[in-house]
Amino acid sequence: MDSAGAQEYYDSLAAQFAEWGVDFIKLDDVLYPPVQTAEIAAFSRAIDRSGRPMVLSLSPGKQLSTEHAESLRSHAQLWRISDDFWDEWPQVLEQFQRAARWAPFQRPGAWADADMLPFGRIGIRGHVGRDRLSRLTLEEQRTVMTLWCLLRSPLMFGGHLPDTPDDTLALLKRLDVLALREGQDAREIVRDGDLVIWSAHARGREYRALFWLGSEPRMLRAHVDDLGVKDPAVAECEDAWSGEAVPIDGGWVEVDVPAHGVRLLVFG
Numbered sequence: 001m002d003s004a005g006a007q008e009y010y011d012s013l014a015a016q017f018a019e020w021g022v023d024f025i026k027l028d029d030v031l032y033p034p035v036q037t038a039e040i041a042a043f044s045r046a047i048d049r050s051g052r053p054m055v056l057s058l059s060p061g062k063q064l065s066t067e068h069a070e071s072l073r074s075h076a077q078l079w080r081i082s083d084d085f086w087d088e089w090p091q092v093l094e095q096f097q098r099a100a101r102w103a104p105f106q107r108p109g110a111w112a113d114a115d116m117l118p119f120g121r122i123g124i125r126g127h128v129g130r131d132r133l134s135r136l137t138l139e140e141q142r143t144v145m146t147l148w149c150l151l152r153s154p155l156m157f158g159g160h161l162p163d164t165p166d167d168t169l170a171l172l173k174r175l176d177v178l179a180l181r182e183g184q185d186a187r188e189i190v191r192d193g194d195l196v197i198w199s200a201h202a203r204g205r206e207y208r209a210l211f212w213l214g215s216e217p218r219m220l221r222a223h224v225d226d227l228g229v230k231d232p233a234v235a236e237c238e239d240a241w242s243g244e245a246v247p248i249d250g251g252w253v254e255v256d257v258p259a260h261g262v263r264l265l266v267f268g
Helices: 006-020 037-050 066-075 089-105 138-151 166-171 175-182
Strands: 024-027 055-058 078-080 111-113 184-192 195-202 205-212 218-223 236-239 245-249 252-257 261-267
Touching: 006 037, 024 037, 037 055, 037 066, 066 089, 089 111, 089 138, 089 184, 138 166, 138 175, 138 195, 138 205, 138 261, 175 195, 205 218, 205 252, 252 261
Parallel strands: 024 055, 055 078, 078 111
Antiparallel strands: 184 195, 195 205, 205 261, 218 252, 236 245, 236 261, 245 252
């Protein structure tokens, strides 16, 4: 925007995209510190002037501060909260603190985006790694799906669907988990070492996600008081992933959680 004719140039791009019938534009390399606020605003104006509604997605959100939330909402519909997300467990770990930071800022039509789901067959002619099936285990993929749904991040599948294993496809279709995308007040309520617990409610039901980030399986024990479940008389809850009943004994819930895994409990 320091160059003469910059707005007119952006206007010409948006006009061409509108003529082509484009619905979605990803504006890249505008969220590294410092955020390129003037460029984002100019492209947003160009879309408005084009006469065609087009979704504007911004990336990549390296070290993205929530101080920019109002400006981002004003100009875009999606903005990335991380650098490119790939199929490595350390990158999953990093997303937890970003999701916790941005979850309270989610609004309809203005979404913090945790990036694509690197599931199934990926890396086909890609710039990171060879052609491969995702290096994330099935339990790690379940953890990603749960966290993304709690955050209400856009869900964009980054793999080659025809070659995707059935057990991965099943993760994308679990309706009791996808219901979180209609939820409210999702937030992290416990972070203690490798234990992370999130709370949310959706469709009149209370959800509690018990994440275990450790490298060995663990039996987790939690009391309904600490989970914020108000009805002390409740006798059981349900695992949203398996549909199986989980007993509650004297207010205590005990669940076995795989390494890098999650149990998503539903009350009510």
